Amino acid sequence: MLDIQRLREFPDSVKQGMLAKGESDPSVVDKAIEADESWRHAVAELDSKRAEANKQAKEIGQLMAQGKKEEAEAMIAKTGEAKEALKSLEEGISSLKEARDNLLLRIPNVPHESVPVGKTPEDNQPVHHHGDADTDPWRKPHWEIVEEHGWIDFKRGVKVTGAGFPFYVGPIAKLQRALIQYFLDTAADAGFTEIQPPFVVNEDSARGTGQIPDKEDMMYVVPRDEFFAIPTAEVPVTNFHRDEVLSTAELPIKYCAYTPCWRREAGSYGKEVRGLNRLHQFDKVELVYMVKPSDSYEALEELRSYVESLIEALGLSYRTLLMCTADMGFTQSKKYDMEVWSPGQQRWLEVSSCSNFEDFQARRMMIRAKDDDGSIELVHTLNGSGLALPRIVAAIVEQYQQPNGDILVPSVLQSYMRTDSLTAS
């Protein structure tokens, strides 16, 4: 959610940002400004009416205290119509405010000036490359390898739960556990505080990070208890500080959290969802920052290079893209995607997405920080995956496969795995 003040002062830049993001109708900005205008007028009117009523009530109280009962009764008799007026004003105001906020919620975050303006994924800017995107014809897609070995059981997953809920068996189960531990250990060394959040959240939290009202179809729901299965650790971890005033001195706050993630992914099909490409349940270590507004772009670069170092340590070929305006989400002001190379599929797979939200999330969640001088301002929030497991597993299986069918274990994982290769037994 953007600051209404910003809309009032710089409506054109907000509209430009919307157009750049590919929104077709920037008139919502004018509508929001108008709605705000009428809300403020109504509030002013209500406030002065209330001031009057408060004054009368006070006078009545004084008369009663002085024992001037008849005078008080006379005043009370006159309060009737003022009361009616207040009631209708109040009703009007809550619907005006709701209208304003609904409009405001439809306005996306404005892209940062450093974000390339674009219309398609081709306009995303590659900013970093590491390793080869090779084309060796003998390399198989990961799903062939893991099914041959019985390391991932997609069929039984379908039987027990449904498509997109595979079983990981033996070496791959172990590999995933090793990755989680490696990611958490590395994050701890880099100064992140580890958090184990709840895996289901209530409605307020889902609203806080913006999953509802817009994207509720992405989440699995526990109907009886009105919980939502988290689609990412971002939801519980960012909501950790919802409605809080932090101290500026404790910023930056850096959290890492491992959680499973559940996504309904309605409408996905074909090669997009083959193997580990897109699952309904997957594991991820998420990184969340809360920083001073002045530091957020520096923090984004730090987050980006941290995630890059993770992928590099795994010895995987990958690239980093600076996402163009059209390929950014609703809430982001700047975003980098990291994509690993899948030699078996001859395509790039997104494994991390590092974003700065500026104060867009913080405003909706009311996460603020108080400075030594007593001033309070919204924090800036950022997050990034560090990393999402399935596609990393896919890339390891494909990039580390040997002509004889063995999969070598990346050196940083060997101590966790207690082996240097996954072999067909």
Next chain:
RNA sequence: GGAGGGAUGGCAGAGUGGUCGAAUGCGGCGGUCUUGAAAACCGUUGAGGCGCAAGUCUCCGGGGGUUCGAAUCCCUCUCCCUCCGCCA
């Protein structure tokens, strides 16, 4: 799951219909004293909305109601505590 008791400012804790945005203590900040510190003393100290400002409105767990007037009365929800039951 059953019975009872609670929820007030950073914390503790008063307040059962009017002058209460709220006593008091602790903590925080500023000052006096001191070579410095502690102690003592004095002052100050919640958040948010609207407004150029003066000012004004809202907030005592959330929502709704009664009343001219609600922290205070009523309804409801949530959470916490105590006892019983169940339980990895």
